[in-house]
Amino acid sequence: MKLIDALNERTLIGDGAMGTLLYSYGIDQCFEELNLSHAKEVLNVHKAYVHAGAEIIQTNTYGANYVKLARYGLEEQVKEINTAAIKLAKQAAGDQCYVAGTVGGIRGIQKQTTSLEEIKRSFREQLYCMLFEQVDAILFETYFDLEELLAVLHIAKKETDLPVIAQVSMHEPGVLQDGTPLNEALELIENNGADVIGVNCRLGPYHMIQALEDVPLPDKAVLSAYPNASLPDYDDGRLIYPTDPEYFKKSALALYEQGARLIGGCCGTTPEHIEAIAASVKGKAPIQSKTVPEKKVQPKTEVQVKERSPQLHEIAAERRAIIVELDPPKRLRTERFFEGAKALKEAGVDSVTLADNSLASPRISNTAAATLIHNKFNINPLVHISCRDRNLIGLQSHLMGLHTLGINEVLAVTGDPTKIGDFPGATSVYDLSSFDLIYYIKQLNKGISFSGKPLGENTSFSVAGAFNPNVRNLNRAVGRIEKKIKYGADYFISQPVYSEKQILEVYDATKHIKAPIYLGVMPLTSARNAEFLHNEVPGISLSPEIRERMELYSHDSELSQKEGIAIAKSLIDAALDLFNGIYLITPFLRYEMTVELTNYIQQKTKEQQERKTANGIHIV
Ligand SMILES: Cc1cc2nc3c(=O)[nH]c(=O)nc-3n(C[C@H](O)[C@H](O)[C@H](O)COP(=O)(O)OP(=O)(O)OC[C@H]3O[C@@H](n4cnc5c(N)ncnc54)[C@H](O)[C@@H]3O)c2cc1C
Numbered sequence: 109m110k111l112i113d114a115l116n117e118r119t120l121i122g123d124g125a126m127g128t129l130l131y132s133y134g135i136d137q138c139f140e141e142l143n144l145s146h147a148k149e150v151l152n153v154h155k156a157y158v159h160a161g162a163e164i165i166q167t168n169t170y171g172a173n174y175v176k177l178a179r180y181g182l183e184e185q186v187k188e189i190n191t192a193a194i195k196l197a198k199q200a201a202g203d204q205c206y207v208a209g210t211v212g213g214i215r216g217i218q219k220q221t222t223s224l225e226e227i228k229r230s231f232r233e234q235l236y237c238m239l240f241e242q243v244d245a246i247l248f249e250t251y252f253d254l255e256e257l258l259a260v261l262h263i264a265k266k267e268t269d270l271p272v273i274a275q276v277s278m279h280e281p282g283v284l285q286d287g288t289p290l291n292e293a294l295e296l297i298e299n300n301g302a303d304v305i306g307v308n309c310r311l312g313p314y315h316m317i318q319a320l321e322d323v324p325l326p327d328k329a330v331l332s333a334y335p336n337a338s339l340p341d342y343d344d345g346r347l348i349y350p351t352d353p354e355y356f357k358k359s360a361l362a363l364y365e366q367g368a369r370l371i372g373g374c375c376g377t378t379p380e381h382i383e384a385i386a387a388s389v390k391g392k393a394p395i396q397s398k399t400v401p402e403k404k405v406q407p408k409t410e411v412q413v414k415e416r417s418p419q420l421h422e423i424a425a426e427r428r429a430i431i432v433e434l435d436p437p438k439r440l441r442t443e444r445f446f447e448g449a450k451a452l453k454e455a456g457v458d459s460v461t462l463a464d465n466s467l468a469s470p471r472i473s474n475t476a477a478a479t480l481i482h483n484k485f486n487i488n489p490l491v492h493i494s495c496r497d498r499n500l501i502g503l504q505s506h507l508m509g510l511h512t513l514g515i516n517e518v519l520a521v522t523g524d525p526t527k528i529g530d531f532p533g534a535t536s537v538y539d540l541s542s543f544d545l546i547y548y549i550k551q552l553n554k555g556i557s558f559s560g561k562p563l564g565e566n567t568s569f570s571v572a573g574a575f576n577p578n579v580r581n582l583n584r585a586v587g588r589i590e591k592k593i594k595y596g597a598d599y600f601i602s603q604p605v606y607s608e609k610q611i612l613e614v615y616d617a618t619k620h621i622k623a624p625i626y627l628g629v630m631p632l633t634s635a636r637n638a639e640f641l642h643n644e645v646p647g648i649s650l651s652p653e654i655r656e657r658m659e660l661y662s663h664d665s666e667l668s669q670k671e672g673i674a675i676a677k678s679l680i681d682a683a684l685d686l687f688n689g690i691y692l693i694t695p696f697l698r699y700e701m702t703v704e705l706t707n708y709i710q711q712k713t714k715e716q717q718e719r720k721t722a723n724g725i726h727i728v
Pocket residue numbers: 462463464465466467468492493494496519520521522523524541542543573574575576579581584585586588601602603
């Protein structure tokens with residue numbers, strides 16, 4: 109009998125997990141490669157599921173695509189691995205069972221990491237293996253991203269008449285990662301031709317049953333559910349899924365009552381779980397009707413619009429703005445830091461920016477320091493946030509904390525690599541790139557968490573992106589600005605530049621960009637400092653003239669500092685007409701230097717304004 113006819117007639121039993129079962133035996137490698145190197149073990153897992161009562165088993169091909177196999181250097185073996193997997197599943201299935209060719213979702217929470225084009229290419233390669241070896245159905249599973257699932261579904265519908273089972277993974281009960289309600293997502297998949305629509309992985313039976321309560325019986329398609337065994341736990345450093353298979357008897361019945369007609373298990377499930385499901389619902393006639401509770405109309409939460417002062421992107425669009433980096437100290441003495449912050453406030457800067465463990469070395473937390481200068485001196489702090497030290501949970505919590513503290517200026521950066529800092533071996537998290545971070549911060553501004561949950565209030569972050577013009581290919585750096593704008597960046601802050609010629613080049617390359625750019629100027633402190641920057645910091649190159657000027661005063665630190673300021677002033681002169689924002693960087697907490705440069709910019713701006721007003725020109 110054809111699979112679809114069987115599904116129309118009765119409840120079918122799927123198999124359980126492959127990956128976590130192999131893992132529980134101590135195997136911790138690419139599970140799909142085992143189709144080649146440990147065929148017998150894979151075959152035994154399939155047989156155990158068939159023996160337990162599964163009527164449709166999945167090939168061990170969840171991650172057997174070009175993109176995922178490339179993580180193990182196995183990208184050239186897509187065909188061998190898929191072919192071997194299908195042969196093994198068919199061998200175990202014999203005439204008793206259907207074999208579904210499994211294709212796993214590639215995009216996880218980091219939505220942007222793999223392009224749709226790459227996903228489509230990779231899927232086609234896997235699909236052709238499955239069609240060649242003749243599976244009974246194509247099974248899409250663990251799709252967090254609806255766009256990705258629709259893309260592969262379209263290809264499958266075009267290329268084959270085989271039944272297609274399409275399953276999403278919910279982010280939380282009833283909702284996908286992008287906030288789409290489960291019933292809407294399933295309806296969309298059904299309308300795009302999937303024969304079986306359903307859910308798998310991430311949640312255990314309790315939440316899956318709860319979520320399916322809001323899903324009506326589909327018009328044409330069949331509903332499926334493959335819950336995880338439970339939420340995972342750590343035991344002696346290993347992930348385990350503690351559940352009693354007996355619990356699955358009741359759970360399977362509840363899933364059946366919600367209309368599921370194909371029921372199996374995902375991560376953490378074992379042949380014992382499948383045996384329990386089979387004992388409970390195997391062969392039962394499908395339910396014919398279901399009542400979905402009326403949708404409770406959520407009272408609309410009033411979005412609080414708070415009065416706020418203009419933010420740094422708005423200020424720079426209106427007038428010349430000055431922000432000054434003053435980094436939190438590396439040691440616990442804070443006197444100079446606070447003196448500096450106070451002096452900069454008195455000098456009238458628009459913001460003090462605080463790096464996030466720049467050069468990958470620990471400093472006093474910039475949030476602690478920002479909060480104190482905000483409270484003590486009424487400074488508007490700009491907090492840098494790097495993706496290096498915090499995972500998604502930490503980043504969201506950090507941003508919610510900043511909002512609660514009343515801090516709404518942030519710079520989203522990927523972060524300097526750990527290998528240059530105090531702990532070259534430290535873990536770099538990089539759950540997000542700077543692009544993703546910008547995107548997610550803007551999502552918080554809409555009152556939506558990184559995972560799509562309502563936050564009850566909108567944040568009001570003005571988000572800066574980093575711009576590094578000290579690269580061989582300036583146009584590529586400008587391309588990154590354009591990309592950051594697409595992801596939501598409001599304005600840009602640049603690395604310091606050290607020549608008037610470079611200032612002109614940067615202006616030329618960026619003059620089409622509408623978002624304000626704060627051009628970086630960092631005064632040199634000594635000839636050694638100048639030589640270090642020129643010779644050791646990638647991309648930074650000082651003109652021979654500047655190096656000579658600094659060298660001239662190498663014997664006298666006070667004169668060196670004066671010369672550093674004079675050079676910075678000439679860079680400011682070159683930049684003032686071209687950029688509305690200036691970003692001064694305080695070297696080694698020598699805030700007297702940046703205070704003097706702030707005064708200089710203000711003076712020059714005033715003179716410029718007076719001149720223009722005298723000439724009857726209105727100035728922005
Ligand atoms: C104003 C400013 C403030 C900063 N503050 C901090 C801080 O507080 N803490 C900290 O750790 N780091 C900080 N950095 C450093 C920053 O994290 C790195 O310099 C980073 O590589 C550039 O900025 P990003 O993180 O936004 O990089 P992204 O634009 O996200 O780039 C990420 C990756 O791409 C590479 N890349 C960037 N541009 C190009 C290009 N044109 N061509 C090829 N590859 C490229 C980078 O090397 C990096 O590996 C700051 C940088 C700037 C400009």
